[in-house]
Amino acid sequence: MEEVDLDKIWAAYPSDRRRDRTGCRRHFAEALGDASVEELAAAATAYAAESDGYTRSKVCLLDNWLRLGKWRHVDALRQQKATSSESAEKILRQVAGWVKTRHGMCRHVTSGQVTAALQRGLITRDEATAAGVLK
Incomplete structure (x- = not known):
């Protein structure tokens, strides 16, 4: 099941920034302690959109994005969703x-x-x- 879930994040992340699937799997498992698969996929999609057009030196590769917790702006997405609902x-x-x-x-x-x-x-x-x- 976890491999299928990682596929969702892998697909949401820009293809030219994906590497080290084994490392990604490990960091993804750690991230699941703080966020759901859907939230991580939404964060990956949001990061891809916000960094679109950046040069390769200005973006985070997927393994680093997971390892460094760059996905944590999912908290901002949660807040935005809550504010929108209110x-x-x-x-x-x-x-x-x-x-x-x-x-x-x-x-x-x-x-x-x-x-x-x-x-x-x-x-x-x-x-x-x-x-x-x-x-």
Whole structure:
């Protein structure tokens, strides 16, 4: 299973920066104590995107990236995801408030927001229909 998981990171990392698969396997196993395979793959993808176009002397080869813990910016990805979720929830609560009060901002509410608010139980179908955001 671990080899399959390493393949996900290997594939996410730019091909010209991969080397020492045996070393990568060892460092990958150590990294799994602090992050999931999905988080490591996301960190590898993010690093590949942020370092795209850099010269070879300015980038980290995969074995070093794992060994030196350069993947730890996964913490920043976790924070960004949490902040994004909190922000989305705040917006949905605001949308629900507009729907319940039939506020003029209802005309700017998307069908996706209405669906999400309904699924979370923030509004009822009757409230959405009365506000004109659900037909």
